[in-house]
Amino acid sequence: xxxxxxxxxxxxxxxxxxxxxxxxxxxxxxxxxxxxxxxxxxxxxxxxxxxxxxxxxxxxxxxxxxxxxxxxxxxxxxxxxxxxxxxxxxxxxxxxxxxxxxxxxxxxxxxxxxxxxxxxxxxxxxxxxxxxxxxxxxxxxxxxxxxxxxxxxxxxxxxxxxxxxxxxxxxxxxxxxxxxxxxxxxxxxxxxxxxxxxxxxxxxxxxxxxxxxxxxxxxxxxxxxxxxxxxxxxxxxxxxxxxxxxxxxxxxxxxxxxxxxxxxxxxxxxxxxxxxxxxxxxxxxxxxxxxxxxxxxxxxxxxxxxxxxxxxxxxxxxxxxxxxxxxxxxxxxxxxxxxxxxxxxxxxxxxxxxxxxxxxxxxxxxxxxxxxxxxxxxxxxxxxxxxxxxxxxxxxxxxxxxxxxxxxxxxxxxxxxxxxxxxxxxxxxxxxxxxxxxxxxxxxxxx
Amino acid sequence: xxxxxxxxxxxxxxxxxxxxxxxxxxxxxxxxxxxxxxxxxxxxxxxxxxxxxxxxxxxxxxxxxxxxxxxxxxxxxxxxxxxxxxxxxxxxxxxxxxxxxxxxxxxxxxxxxxxxxxxxxxxxxxxxxxxxxxxxxxxxxxxxxxxxxxxxxxxxxxxxxxxxxxxxxxxxxxxxxxxxxxxxxxxxxxxxxxxxxxxxxxxxxxxxxxxxxxxxxxxxxxxxxxxxxxxxxxxxxxxxxxxxxxxxxxxxxxxxxxxxxxxxxxxxxxxxxxxxxxxxxxxx
Numbered sequence: 001x002x003x004x005x006x007x008x009x010x011x012x013x014x015x016x017x018x019x020x021x022x023x024x025x026x027x028x029x030x031x032x033x034x035x036x037x038x039x040x041x042x043x044x045x046x047x048x049x050x051x052x053x054x055x056x057x058x059x060x061x062x063x064x065x066x067x068x069x070x071x072x073x074x075x076x077x078x079x080x081x082x083x084x085x086x087x088x089x090x091x092x093x094x095x096x097x098x099x100x101x102x103x104x105x106x107x108x109x110x111x112x113x114x115x116x117x118x119x120x121x122x123x124x125x126x127x128x129x130x131x132x133x134x135x136x137x138x139x140x141x142x143x144x145x146x147x148x149x150x151x152x153x154x155x156x157x158x159x160x161x162x163x164x165x166x167x168x169x170x171x172x173x174x175x176x177x178x179x180x181x182x183x184x185x186x187x188x189x190x191x192x193x194x195x196x197x198x199x200x201x202x203x204x205x206x207x208x209x210x211x212x213x214x215x216x217x218x219x220x221x222x223x224x225x226x227x228x229x230x231x232x233x234x235x236x237x238x239x240x241x242x243x244x245x246x247x248x249x250x251x252x253x254x255x256x257x258x259x260x261x262x263x264x265x266x267x268x269x270x271x272x273x274x275x276x277x278x279x280x281x282x283x284x285x286x287x288x289x290x291x292x293x294x295x296x297x298x299x300x301x302x303x304x305x306x307x308x309x310x311x312x313x314x315x316x317x318x319x320x321x322x323x324x325x326x327x328x329x330x331x332x333x334x335x336x337x338x339x340x341x342x343x344x345x346x347x348x349x350x351x352x353x354x355x356x357x358x359x360x361x362x363x364x365x366x367x368x369x370x371x372x373x374x375x376x377x378x379x380x381x382x383x384x385x386x387x388x389x390x391x392x393x394x395x396x397x398x399x400x401x402x403x404x405x406x407x408x409x410x411x412x413x414x415x416x417x418x419x420x421x422x423x424x425x426x427x428x429x430x431x432x433x434x435x436x437x438x439x440x441x442x443x444x445x446x447x
Numbered sequence: 448x449x450x451x452x453x454x455x456x457x458x459x460x461x462x463x464x465x466x467x468x469x470x471x472x473x474x475x476x477x478x479x480x481x482x483x484x485x486x487x488x489x490x491x492x493x494x495x496x497x498x499x500x501x502x503x504x505x506x507x508x509x510x511x512x513x514x515x516x517x518x519x520x521x522x523x524x525x526x527x528x529x530x531x532x533x534x535x536x537x538x539x540x541x542x543x544x545x546x547x548x549x550x551x552x553x554x555x556x557x558x559x560x561x562x563x564x565x566x567x568x569x570x571x572x573x574x575x576x577x578x579x580x581x582x583x584x585x586x587x588x589x590x591x592x593x594x595x596x597x598x599x600x601x602x603x604x605x606x607x608x609x610x611x612x613x614x615x616x617x618x619x620x621x622x623x624x625x626x627x628x629x630x631x632x633x634x635x636x637x638x639x640x641x642x643x644x645x646x647x648x649x650x651x652x653x654x655x656x657x658x659x660x661x662x663x664x665x666x667x668x669x670x671x672x673x674x675x676x677x678x679x680x681x682x683x684x685x686x687x688x689x690x691x692x693x694x695x696x697x698x699x700x701x702x703x704x705x706x707x708x709x710x711x712x713x714x715x716x717x718x719x720x721x722x723x724x725x726x727x728x729x730x731x
Contacts, residue, residue: 222643223526223547224622245616247522247645248556252548267548274616367584390584394628401527402626404545405639405668408529409631416630428586435501435578436586438529438545442500443584445547 082110084165086361087154088209088268091172092278096146098172101138103268105156106364111164119153124169128153149173168282168361205272208238209283210361211255211263212307212334217285218447220252220265224401225447231255235309235334246274252447253283257307258333260386261288262446264367286366287314287336287354294371295378301339302371304352310334312358319351319368320344330356345373390426391444398446407433407441467495468590469579471504472554473572479599480564481606485516486598488560488572490532490542492524494551497581497589503530503543504577504593506560510538512568512600516609517561521648521686524555527641532558549582561609564600572596614646614688623682623696626668636676637668642684642692650687656680676700 087102105113115135119128128151133139144150149171156165211217211231218228219239231237249272252265264286272278287308296302304316311329314336318324324344330336340352351368391399393406410433415423420431427437470493480486490506492499502525515534525544532542540560573595581587623640631637642649653662654669657678671680676699685691 220547221619224641226620243620245619245645248524250524250526250546250548250550265548269550269552394626400624401622401639401641401667402624404527405626405637406628406631409628409668411529419628419630435503435529435543435580436588438543439501439580439582439586440584442545442547442549443582447547 082164083108083357083362084111084113084156084158085364086165086282086284087116087156087167088266088280088282089152089154089167089170090270090278090280091152091170092273092276093172093174094140094276095176096144096174097140097142098144098150098152098174099138099140100152100154100170101270102154102167104137105165107158107164111158113156113164114159115157115161117155117157117163119155119166121151122148124151124171126151126153130155132157144174146175147173165362166360170279170281172277172279204240204242204277205244205251205270206238206240206277206279207251207253207283208236208279208281209253209266209285210235210309210358210363211237211285212257212288213310215258215307216256218254218256220254220445220447222250223252223445223447244272244274246272248272251280252445253285254446255285255288257288258335259288259290259307261290261306262386262388263288264364265445266364282361284356284361284363286363287330287356289316289352289354289366289369290380291352291369291371292380293377294380295374295376296342296371297375297377298345298347298373299341299343300377301341303337303339304354305335305337306354306366307334308336308354308356308363309358312356314354314356316340316352316354317365318345319353321346342373347373347375388444388446391441393422393426399441399444400447403441404438407437467497468592469494469497469499471502471574471577471579471591471593473506473574473594473596475572475596475598477604477607478597479601479604481604482564482567482600482602484564484600484604484606485609486513486562486564486607487609488562488596490557490559490574492555492557492579493553494555494579495553496551498549498551499579499589500547500549500582501543501545501580501586502557502578503541505535505542505575506532506540506572507575508538508540508562508572509568509570512564512566512570513538513562514565515540515560516563517611518558519561519648519687520558521643522556522645523558524550524552525557526643532560567601569597569599572598611647611688614644614686614690616644616646617690617692618642618644618649618684618686620692621682621684621694623680623694625671625676625680625696625699631668632670636671636674638665638671638680638682638696639667640669640682640684640694641667642694644684644686644690646690647687650685650689653683653685654680655683 084105084107087105089100089102092099100118107113116133117130118133118139119130120141121128151169151171153169154167155163158164207219213233213235215231216228217231217237219226226241227239229237229239249270250267251270252267254265255263266283266285287306289306292303308314308330310332314328314330316326316328316338318340326338328336328338349370349372351370353365353368355365356363387397388399391403393403410419415431427440472491472493474489476487518532520532524546526546528544530541530543532540535541574593577591577593579589579591581589619642621640621642623638625636626639627636640652652665654665655662656673662683679698680696681693683691683693
């Protein structure tokens with residue numbers, strides 16, 4: 001009877017039961033001829049042995065991890081470190097109030113943003129007094145003193161109320177509306193102090209964040225290139241847009257690294273009130289990423305490289321049936337390089353992407369770059385990674401209004417033989433221009 | 448019993464698809480409308496947490512009950528219209544457009560329509576042929592749901608008139624560009640432009656080539672008459688309230704512009720020389 005009971009269960013279930021029946025906690029360093037593990041995190045952990053099986057590892061993450069009964073899989077490596085992206089916060093000062101809005105935080109590897117709190121202080125850097133807000137993306141802080149600069153941070157909370165990410169600080173100086181005889185108007189700034197009783201009007205949208213050292217940063221307003229600026233040697237940039245009407249906008253910010261590769265755009269919606277000052281800080285542009293081979297012979301290395309903030313911590317993800325995470329430090333120019341051994345990958349298509357973190361701020365993942373693991377090495381076509389993968393119909397390495405107009409010209413028409421070849425190469429290749437093609441263009445849009 | 452079970456299972460299996468599908472929403476103010484009155488019909492979208500970058504569809508209404516008085520696409524989530532919302536056939540307003548980088552939200556404005564009532568009726572306004580695409584670079588079409596709206600028109604209901612919101616702001620700054628494609632205008636240079644207006648919406652465009660040129664009504668793409676690209680181009684966008692914004696595009700080929708100025712200068716000098724000659728003969 002006992003034998004039949006075990007026969008009916010999947011070996012994966014047996015493994016799970018087996019593992020959880022152990023409660024030993026070890027903190028040890030493991031070595032073998034093929035791998036070495038230093039300073040493992042043990043919470044809880046143990047090792048397991050059977051006649052045909054030995055496991056030296058740390059098992060964790062029941063909810064998010066990699067084991068299930070019907071399709072058992074054991075993720076290699078250590079505990080995964082969940083993280084949540086930091087919200088990008090805007091502050092618009094008004095009469096005795098500051099309106100805050102922010103982008104949604106995205107949780108990875110087990111964390112889920114389930115609510116937000118706002119921290120408020122009259123001192124830059126805090127300490128802040130926190131107020132719970134619920135799962136919302138805006139809040140207006142009222143009852144504030146006109147002429148005083150207030151500093152705010154938005155913290156992201158998990159389901160248990162733990163703070164899992166904190167935005168960079170924004171500030172706003174509320175002021176009374178201007179009377180007919182003149183006087184102060186609303187102002188908001190990205191830093192600095194209040195001081196006197198007069199608040200200088202500074203309307204417009206101020207954007208600040210991190211890109212790459214001395215890199216070109218482009219700002220799109222509703223899909224049209226509005227301005228470009230250059231980040232400082234410390235990768236920080238700050239710029240301002242004026243003459244904005246009251247209304248809803250979509251802004252995108254992207255950077256270009258030293259080799260001309262463009263980052264994934266950082267896109268956020270924003271409601272602007274004409275004449276008010278709005279600040280958006282904490283923009284963290286994702287690293288650029290490229291690979292040296294479009295196809296790599298299994299077992300050979302593929303170089304994964306790019307640029308981000310100098311000395312930042314880079315996490316490279318190689319996506320396969322099993323996802324691999326590699327930690328790498330960018331150098332003083334923000335450049336990173338990792339030679340990935342493809343012997344752990346199956347034959348077929350794979351992709352890699354990266355994100356960056358520094359001083360408690362985390363960028364989103366950049367666009368994934370694909371490569372194949374096969375039987376030969378094929379170098380990545382030189383320079384082509386600098387152009388958008390799709391959507392560039394006139395070959396100027398941009399996807400903008402010109403390409404949109406060309407596509408619109410052919411919308412729902414029979415394509416000429418020459419344009420059919422363009423469509424095949426740069427859009428979805430179905431021999432016609434439909435909304436699918438426009439969707440692809442919108443994704444790869446550079447402005 | 449078995450049939451009921453199958454039905455329940457079927458409905459349950461559909462439930463996740465419906466609950467996460469992008470929803471196109473119609474709303475109207477008022478819904479009980481007097482005769483010879485206006486009703487504001489709003490077309491919104493709930494992306495259900497997803498980021499979309501392209502939408503299209505049609506608003507269908509009984510043409511014998513309503514006339515289209517106005518269509519407002521200012522302040523829309525859509526940045527570039529492939530098909531501007533417009534009445535393409537009686538009782539049918541078609542639209543399609545994209546938003547680079549995408550948008551998401553529970554109640555995002557696409558556009559609104561002012562309908563004018565013509566006769567008493569209980570009518571249904573609905574959406575058809577709607578499509579929404581996810582911002583994933585692959586052109587993945589999302590599942591969509593729509594809602595219909597019942598509008599009652601009767602002489603017993605209070606009349607209502609839509610007044611255009613006051614708009615004193617000019618259209619937004621915009622950047623025109625010059626393009627060329629072997630299949631469009633026989634491979635000649637053309638001008639592309641699009642402006643936005645957050646208030647009343649864009650009413651139209653005018654283009655002039657060169658400072659001394661005259662503005663002519665234009666749509667994008669616009670075939671340039673100066674194919675040497677030696678002149679500065681002016682594009683004026685005017686919103687529906689009459690506020691204008693002019694964008695300029697410098698000469699792409701300044702050498703040609705220099706030649707023009709040189710010819711102009713030579714002509715001017717020649718004229719001055721002749722004038723002084725004639726003047727001196729008369730005054731002698």
